[in-house]
Amino acid sequence: MGNIQLAKEIRTAIKQNNVEKVVELIGSDMELMNIVTPFGTWLHVAAKHGKLEIVKRLIDLGADINRRGGVFGGGAMNEAASKGHLDIVECLLSSGAEMDVSEPERNPLFAAILGGHIDIVNLLIENGIDIHVKYTGESMKNMDALAFAHERGQKEIAILLGSAKKEVYNDTAQNETTEMLDYIREHFGPIYQTISEIVPGSKVAVHIHIILPTKEQDFITLVTTGMSDVAMDETEESTGVKYAELVLKLPANWPIRKDDMANNNHYWPLKWLRMVAHIPHSYDGWLEAGVILPNGEPPMPFAANTALSCILLKETEAGRFIDSVNRVIDFFTLLPIYEEERQIALQKGSDYLIETFDEYGISDVLNLKRKNIGLDG
Template sequence: MSDSPISSTPLGQDEPERTPSGAPIYRYENIEPAPFELANGDDATITAIADHIERHLGPVSGVYHEIISDKVHLDVHVVPPSADFPFYTLVTSGMSDRPMAVPPEANSDEAPPFAELCILLPSTWNIPADPAEITEAFEDENVYWPIRWLKMLARLPHEYGTWLGFGHTIPNGEDAEPFADNTELGCMLLLTALSLPEEFQTLEISPNKTVQFYTLYPIYREEMELKMEQGVNALIDHFEDYNIGDVLDLNRPNAALA
């Protein structure tokens, strides 16, 4: 299930129901994704995104490559903590190889068809520097779930003929179950990053292709419900009231209950 401020009905779905704030709700659990389609990736776009990351965020310490890719070839670029950015920044490349199915009534400036995703993890997160240790570390779902969701959401628009944009929420199941045993967070919210430079947020690949970089904010079920009732700006106001930022905090206060 996901919700968005502008209607774009996914493949095979009738006109969606709406939240009290007016945003449509899309349910994917009963919709079959499009058939498998092998993707090899766009080398020029991968290079452009990698250069963009290093220009604005710092050196990339590693890239998690896909072996076999469906619809789009998704890599995850890892920028380790630094003095300027004291957290891990994980950024996808490949989501923007294809345009999303943004509805025709949407303003292209507010709903760009090309996007990539980021997630910011605390400096203490288990991201092994030694490639030989990565497989073992990522067998622990308490470590891997942010990466799993980064990749899953980057592919979702191309699997279901839909789109993701600013203010969209995607819960972990109907009831926004906790992502893993180490947190009660259970829903992803797409916003722009507070902690990353404004210059990083967009990348012009060509005159007809500008990529928007959204950041995933893991949120609680009650925060998702507040957003659905009152809109994304109301939730952002609550975040500001309780000084909730964009770097993942497994045990942060619940802004809807604090």
């Protein structure tokens, strides 16, 4: 059977809700399972047509639930949300599907608003989708979900989104956080997900915001908030950095789902981001560009799959944020380095090391197997 004919038969079987036929045609061929047709993957097709049992079977067989495709160029959840298939959106969420807000066309919340599916809007809000992300392009300017609902005449959905916003902005501290989040979205991109913490007795609670790759930025960006809730040095004589937040860049394919965090090979960058954010508040010190933090002494590799063993703090392109009460908040990028590179910095200074990285074309994006310039003699 030719590829075109096979594709037609699979699509027909999905539309007819013939579960066994779909399984028989695809078999164990994972390439065929995740092939992207003009209609998206087979999971896109099943989600669009509301075929819940087929969606479940495809997921069980190993379908990539986050593969992009289809009319909107997003995930299968986007197709289900646009057509009002609440049960399939629920299924995809429970299976760990991402709520992609990198572009308005991929955002399932915008898809649900466009279709007028308030039940799906409510479900997505309950599952923590970012309702504040704003988009600017050919058809919209600085538009968030609430503005989009008003534009599309979806009054009930607009009321629901408005009440959700009130819950988020219900106190001064949260308003300050929102001010910071707007700055992060402007300088780093839409926030896909936030990993929060509750630490009894700690001065601050550090939140890690995940920003997915885009066409312009082929990497995942992690940005903290909460570290700057308390000054690193509260003495009036202090002339150094008082308030700071941190940034760490990961490869675009880095595993960041909740289940991935059980593996230290995946978790250690997030662990160190949080640890570094707590250092000034746990040890009465402060951080600034050029500081190097070793993983023990002598430094040990962060994980079994890399020899990187130290963290260098450097200035980031976001620069400084000045909030509404005139607090100056610096952003520092965490750059994992080798012990041999730390020795270069100790001998010649951190600025020299950073300049050498630039000469070698070493970027801020984590590369587990990158060249160790400290071994270059």
